[in-house]
Amino acid sequence: MLAAMPPTPTTPPEPGEAPIRDRGDACPGALRLHAAADGLLAxxxxxxxxxxxxxxxxLADAAEExxxxxLSVTSRGNxxxxxxxxxxGAGLAALLADAGLLPSPTHERVRNIVASPAAGLDGLGHADVQLWARALDAALCAEPRAAALSGRFLFALDDGRGDVAGLGGDVTLVAAPDGAVLLAAGTETFRLAAPGTATAAGAPAGTATGTTAVRAALACALAFLDAAEAAGTGAWRPRELPAGQHPDWAGALARAAITAEPVPSSFPPPAPPPPAPGPLGDRALHVLAPLGRLTAGRxxxxxxxxxxxxxxxxxxxxVVGPSADRLPALAAHGLVTDPADARTGVTACTGTPGCAKSLADVRADAARAPGGPLPVHYSGCERRCGHPHGTRIEVTALDPDTYLLDGAPVPRTALAEAVAAARTKPMES
Structure with missing residues (x-):
């Protein structure tokens, strides 16, 4: 039954303790809608x-009708x-199912997979992890136990260029130049050996490696579920497990007949700056959605x-397919196509009036943000929902007329000047 779900309460942990989740994850989905101040959210x-x-x-039709x-683009590319x-709800579900956007109603909230967006397009990277993402999605939907993952559990598939490896994945796969794969799960890292057998005739390059990587990712996700069940704290992600109750990552990989060698590593790596808009080779374009919003026309x-x-x-x-001469047409629709555009690197949460918890109309203030090399995120409250990973300037509302920036309150009337200074100053390493 489709329903609007209330927020999930939790028992606040003591300092240094793992949280205890008193109820199941109520993260919204396509079938489990969330009641926000501006209506339901899917x-x-x-x-x-x-x-x-x-x-x-x-999706454009659904947004209008x-x-x-x-449509809002999230920090996970959802x-x-x-x-x-x-x-x-019922009409939306039928529309999405007909469009192939609901391959598994039981698993629709656990299909959280980010992958290098330019993989297979610009000649960079060591494997087409977009193919891995499709195979992992199919494997997740085919595994009944995977439906028990929370809507926050994240898989990150990096083709070796380092763009998504630092985005906080619970299971991260990174393609190596020698055909091997690095797998990071929790605080441990493994090297998955390149397969010793040749791929089938006509199979895409890296297919065998991708198959191994997908099996390893699924095995680690199930190992987390085993550990979470044993801990009994309702953990949604590995980092929430109590101290000393870590998943048996190595054992799970061995039981899946995957050769995995533990290696020293410094995961997660620092998240790189957001990629600039513009052409990607001769087969694709990259543009930004202003404040993450795409109108039906866009x-x-x-x-x-x-x-x-x-x-x-x-x-x-x-956008895969068009040539760079489409950039002016997309710019005419209000999309960000120029790295020098002041809107590049500016993000914001929903703010008022859409979010009842927000203290200010942060999107209105973010729309007036001055340009600068450093990303900046505007938050309507201390939760800082939707903030990007990596180095950034944080602007947090304290009330409708005051923001917190660099640890100091700033009047809204002086915010633009303060943000301009913050976005251009050197950041401490």
């Missing part, structure tokens, strides 16, 4: 952010429809002539 998991052009147009007319009217412009689009963890879109 969060669609899109493995690797991938959408066909038809699916993009379906059922919601507030726009999509949110906001302002949904009461009673639309969605249709992105889908026009595209082979596919990929939403990114930086609230951008990789």
């Amino acid at each position: 969060r669609l998991r899109l493995p690797a952010g991938r959408l066909t052009s038809r699916q993009v147009r379906v 059922m919601g507030d007319g726009s 999509a949110e429809l906001r302002g949904l009217r009461d009673g639309c 969605l249709r412009a992105l889908a026009e002539g595209a082979d596919e689009v990929r939403l990114t963890p930086w609230r951008g879109v990789v």
Whole structure:
């Protein structure tokens, strides 16, 4: 039954203790809608952010007919429809299912997979992890136990360029130049040996390695579920497990017949700066959605002539198929196509009036943010929802007319000047 879910309460932990989750994860999904101040909210998991052009147009129609007319891109490259009217759940589910966006109703909230968005497009990287993402999605949906993962458990698949390895994945796979794969799970890292047998004739390069990587990722996810069940604290992610109750990652890989060698590593690596908008080789473009919002008109412009689009963890879109001469047309629809655009690197939470917990209309203030090399995130409260990973300037509302910046309160009337100074000053290492 479709329903709007209330927030999940938790028992506050003592300092240094793991949290105790008193109830199951109520993270919103496509079938489990969340009641926000601006209406119902649906969060669609899109493995690797991938959408066909038809699916993009379906979401544009859904946003116009059922919601507030726009789609929000999350920091995991997923999509949110906001302002949904009461009673639309069944119709929305049918629409998404018909478009192929609900391959498994029981697993729809656990399909959290980020992957290098430019993999296979620009000649960089060591493997096409977009293919891995599709295979992992299929493996997750086919494993009944995987449905017990929380809606926050994250897989990160990096093709070796280092763009998503630092995004806080619970299981992270990184393609190595020699055909091997590095796997980070919790605080441990393993090297998965390259397969010793040749791939089948006609199979894409890296298929055998990708198969091993997918099996290893699934084995680690199930090992976490074993550890979470034994701990009995309702942990949603490995970092929430009590001290000393770590998953048996090595044992899980061995039982899956995967050769894995423990290696010293410094995971998670620092998250790199967000990639700039512009061409990606001669097969694709990268543009940014202003404050992570794509209107129905922008969605249709992105889908026009595209082979596919990929939403990114930086609230951008990789458009596969068109040439660079489409950049002016996309800019005309309000998308960010120029790295010098002041909107580059500016993100914000929903703020008022959409979020009842927010203390200010942060999106209005973020829209007036001055440009600068450092990313900046505007938050309506101390929860700082949707903040990007990596080095950034944090601007947090204290009340409708005051923000916290660099540890000091700043009047809203002086905010633009303060943000301009913060975005251009050197950051401490």
